[in-house]
Amino acid sequence: MKKYLIVLGLLSIVLVGCTAQTKPEPVVEIPVEVEPSVASFDALGTSIAWTQEANGFGLIAPDGSASVFIAQNFSGAQDIVLRVDATPFIAAGLDVTKLSETSFVDGLLTYSVDLDGSKTYANVVEAFTDIVSIQADLVGYHAALDHYGLSLNDGNVFEWAADVKTNDKDIVFVLNPQSLMDAGVDVENIEGWIFAEVEIMLADGTMKMVPKLLKPFDLN
Helix, strand or coil, rough: CEEEEEEEECCCCCCCCCCCCCCCCCCCCCCCHHHHHHHHHHHHHHHHCEEECCCEEEECCCCCEEEEEEEECCCCCCEEEEEEHHHHHCCCCCHHHCCCCCCCCCCCEEEEEECCCCECCCCHHHHHHHHHHHHHHHHECCCCCEEEEECCCCCCCEEEEHHHCCCCCCCCEEEEHHHHHCCCCCHHHCCCCCEEEEEEEEECCCEEEEEEEEEEECCC
């Protein structure tokens, strides 16, 4: 199993492996500062497009295998959703009957978070700004690597580099493999995914090694 150093601030996780620093000090700053996090999120849209969907905004991975969705209005359910093509997981042994109805939908592994709010957003940056305000613990920042992460809870995360021009891991989809392992997946043999043992920092500052599934992309 490959090993990476990953730092978890509350519920956000950050992939290590950037060209500038491969073994950073485990420094996490919480709470996230709104202005720089929003600026970084806004800048991400210049490297990979967010598209307007029926009820929100979507970003699709360059290879089409994963996506993240942020609702245009937080008054309903599934306001942040991470979707992953289940095909390589099924090929690696996944028994979809062992997954909940909400975690396997239309051939996709699905992870979601519900938020509270009634405002309708004109664009995804407005929506993200309110996420930081409404539930800041869903957004984390790792100073050493200059990475941000948006948590889907239970160790599932969409993360991005604060500056994609200086980072070789510009966006990363991170999954907690436990439920997939319980459903029969050989997590070390999923095409297109890296199964890695990572070190996380918990809210109390203690460190812990945990397994993760990682799918990074370089947008440059």
